[in-house]
Amino acid sequence: MPDQLLFAMEVTLNGxxxxxxYALVALGxxxxxxxxxxxxxxxxVLALFAALTLVGIQQGQVPFAHLINAxxxxxxxxxxxxxxxxxxxxxxxxxxxxxxxxxxxxVLKHLVNQAPIILFMATIxxxxxxxxxxxxxxxxxxxxxxxxxxxxxxxxxESVTDSLFGYGFFIxxxxxxxxxxxxxxxxxxxxxSQYSKQGRALRAVxxxxxxxLSVGIxxxxxxxxxxxxAGFVALVAGIxxxxxxxxxxxxxxxxxxxxxVLMLGGFTSIPGAIVGGLIIGVGEKLFEFTIGPMIxxxxxxxxxxxxxxxxxxxxxxxxxxxxxxxxx
Amino acid sequence: xxxxxxxxxxTSYREDSQTxxxxxxxxxxxxxxxxxxGVIPLFINDYWANAVFVPxxxxxxxxxxxxxxxxxxxxxxxxxGGFMAVGAYAVYKLMTAFPEVSIFFHVLIAGGIxxxxxxxxxxxxxxIKGFYLAVATLAAQFFLVWLFNKVPWFYNYSASGxxxxxxxxxxxxxxxGAQTSATAKYMFCLVMLTIVAVIARNLTRGTVGRKWMAxxxxxxxxxxxxxxxxxxxxxxxAVSSFFxxxxxxxxxxxxxxxxxxGEAFGIxxxxxxxxxxxxxxxxxxxxxxxxxxxxxxxxxxLKNVLVGTLGWPTDLAAHIELMIVGGLIVIFLIAxxxxxxxxxxxxxxxxxxWPFPH
Numbered sequence: 001m002p003d004q005l006l007f008a009m010e011v012t013l014n015g016x017x018x019x020x021x022y023a024l025v026a027l028g029x030x031x032x033x034x035x036x037x038x039x040x041x042x043x044x045v046l047a048l049f050a051a052l053t054l055v056g057i058q059q060g061q062v063p064f065a066h067l068i069n070a071x072x073x074x075x076x077x078x079x080x081x082x083x084x085x086x087x088x089x090x091x092x093x094x095x096x097x098x099x100x101x102x103x104x105x106x107v108l109k110h111l112v113n114q115a116p117i118i119l120f121m122a123t124i125x126x127x128x129x130x131x132x133x134x135x136x137x138x139x140x141x142x143x144x145x146x147x148x149x150x151x152x153x154x155x156x157x158e159s160v161t162d163s164l165f166g167y168g169f170f171i172x173x174x175x176x177x178x179x180x181x182x183x184x185x186x187x188x189x190x191x192x193s194q195y196s197k198q199g200r201a202l203r204a205v206x207x208x209x210x211x212x213l214s215v216g217i218x219x220x221x222x223x224x225x226x227x228x229x230a231g232f233v234a235l236v237a238g239i240x241x242x243x244x245x246x247x248x249x250x251x252x253x254x255x256x257x258x259x260x261v262l263m264l265g266g267f268t269s270i271p272g273a274i275v276g277g278l279i280i281g282v283g284e285k286l287f288e289f290t291i292g293p294m295i296x297x298x299x300x301x302x303x304x305x306x307x308x309x310x311x312x313x314x315x316x317x318x319x320x321x322x323x324x325x326x327x328x
Numbered sequence: 329x330x331x332x333x334x335x336x337x338x339t340s341y342r343e344d345s346q347t348x349x350x351x352x353x354x355x356x357x358x359x360x361x362x363x364x365x366g367v368i369p370l371f372i373n374d375y376w377a378n379a380v381f382v383p384x385x386x387x388x389x390x391x392x393x394x395x396x397x398x399x400x401x402x403x404x405x406x407x408x409g410g411f412m413a414v415g416a417y418a419v420y421k422l423m424t425a426f427p428e429v430s431i432f433f434h435v436l437i438a439g440g441i442x443x444x445x446x447x448x449x450x451x452x453x454x455x456i457k458g459f460y461l462a463v464a465t466l467a468a469q470f471f472l473v474w475l476f477n478k479v480p481w482f483y484n485y486s487a488s489g490x491x492x493x494x495x496x497x498x499x500x501x502x503x504x505g506a507q508t509s510a511t512a513k514y515m516f517c518l519v520m521l522t523i524v525a526v527i528a529r530n531l532t533r534g535t536v537g538r539k540w541m542a543x544x545x546x547x548x549x550x551x552x553x554x555x556x557x558x559x560x561x562x563x564x565x566a567v568s569s570f571f572x573x574x575x576x577x578x579x580x581x582x583x584x585x586x587x588x589x590g591e592a593f594g595i596x597x598x599x600x601x602x603x604x605x606x607x608x609x610x611x612x613x614x615x616x617x618x619x620x621x622x623x624x625x626x627x628x629x630l631k632n633v634l635v636g637t638l639g640w641p642t643d644l645a646a647h648i649e650l651m652i653v654g655g656l657i658v659i660f661l662i663a664x665x666x667x668x669x670x671x672x673x674x675x676x677x678x679x680x681x682w683p684f685p686h
Binding site: 106125126129259317318326327 | 398456466470473479599602603610641652656665
């Protein structure tokens with residue numbers, strides 16, 4: 001096979017893997033949007049906060065060490081123990097559930113029936129707060145997250161493709177793990193929402209708030225539930241992205257990358273988030289590979305948005321979104 | 329007692345439809361103008377100009393521009409930073425290409441160029457609505473910043489990739505460059521803000537503004553009663569981008585002096601100005617001023633208290649500042665979703681009855 005084609009195939013594969021990572025973040029958005037109609041800008045910061053907390057618990061950091069030092073003049077930083085990865089992940093999941101309850105009690109409860117734009121702004125405020133809070137709590141330095149996921153280039157893929165095409169593809173081990181995890185996560189979420197009692201209640205709320213209320217479903221419980229699930233998805237995304245590129249502020253910016261994914265797939269569709277993620281991932285990698293060098297490179301910054309914009313002009317509700325029906 | 333309609337007789341339609349129908353409001357308006365033009369320039373120094381007044385004036389212009397789009401026409405935009413960058417680079421290209429023309433006109437033309445770009449990115453708003461549109465405007469934000477970074481023509485092939493404002497004068501007084509006095513900066517921005525605010529106020533209470541509000545409240549219903557959605561949305565994008573372009577031009581030429589596009593006009597700027605509009609009050613010109621003042625003053629105040637008084641390290645103070653800004657936004661939205669402008673309206677209602685509320 002010609003080299004160019006092989007290159008393109010490798011780029012496509014890498015794009016697919018990157019798309020899965022975007023889809024992981026987009027998934028959290030879709031869940032919250034479906035259940036409460038809230039466009040949750042804070043999803044990326046939730047992922048950052050989850051990753052920070054995970055590293056903090058794992059390494060036994062003292063929360064608010066920086067603040068305590070500044071206020072009292074002491075010098076505390078670590079408790080001096082380390083927590084095993086599994087336990088740390090479970091504890092962090094607990095923290096995310098706690099966070100969901102606090103968010104519901106302090107913010108969402110008071111904003112019922114407000115316009116969508118107001119709720120959107122509230123989540124941006126929340127994002128700012130959490131960003132500052134996470135930094136004050138665990139410190140703003142770049143941290144290394146290691147929960148025992150395989151790192152580096154996958155040798156199996158390289159040797160298999162080498163024997164097939166005479167050219168070894170470079171695929172990150174971590175990306176393969178992320179793909180498997182994403183598939184598991186989506187399967188679990190689908191099963192949960194199709195077959196469990198709470199899952200059905202969740203879909204009922206997504207369908208019609210008032211009708212759900214009238215048959216005795218507690219909206220507040222559902223909101224806590226859905227924010228907890230979103231927090232858990234954020235934790236998974238945080239682990240994947242954190243292992244890939246370190247836990248740092250830029251992690252919260254992946255939320256922005258998830259937005260075009262959502263637009264393409266439709267805000268209300270879980271399969272849409274996955275397919276949208278794959279299209280964006282492959283599209284931006286291929287575009288950077290083919291057109292990028294001609295116009296100066298770094299097109300990944302904007303290509304996803306422009307693609308989504310052009311796409312939306314032809315299909316305003318996204319690929320799998322519910323058809324928008326407007327009445328006077 | 330003084331703030332009331334009673335005794336203020338209108339004898340012509342002109343008087344009846346004036347901007348400030350209550351006499352006290354009119355006097356207050358003239359008093360604010362007199363203080364802004366007559367008193368503050370006498371006392372202003374470099375610290376106050378650079379930390380408070382000039383950013384306040386420039387952000388007010390940008391907030392008015394965004395408020396027209398979001399508050400009056402109901403089209404949510406997250407591309408403000410990108411449009412400000414268009415204004416900045418347009419004024420830079422004009423200043424260096426035509427040094428003999430006054431910078432006053434350069435700033436206006438930069439606004440015009442931004443308006444054209446705004447219309448281009450506003451066209452999809454005919455098909456895309458709500459949050460889909462908000463995300464679509466992010467395309468403008470990221471694409472424009474990338475463009476100004478990657479195409480050397482925009483920054484005149486300078487090695488650093490930065491743009492630097494050359495020295496320019498109005499009536500023989502420096503308004504850009506290193507030799508500019510605090511008073512000149514302040515006065516130039518103030519004049520621009522006054523022009524923008526008067527235009528915006530009169531546009532929003534006339535035919536154009538009513539069309540915007542009709543589209544905002546329900547676009548299909550508006551279309552049925554004969555409001556043309558194409559021209560209405562396009563004018564909203566054009567006028568809004570015009571003002572935002574002026575703000576961007578001033579921000580670069582007068583306030584910063586030198587700018588790197590990703591740093592000065594990144595996505596954070598878009599959010600900052602959107603916050604100003606929301607905290608100030610959607611659909612209110614006064615709200616734009618209030619929101620800009622609030623978000624310009626708050627960081628200065630917090631920094632003075634945390635770093636200056638308590639002596640905490642600056643990075644910790646920066647994080648706590650993020651927390652406080654985020655928390656305040658949430659608290660504001662819960663307590664008063666219509667922003668500072670609504671508090672002001674309520675206060676005025678109370679004042680009308682004061683001191684006999686029953």
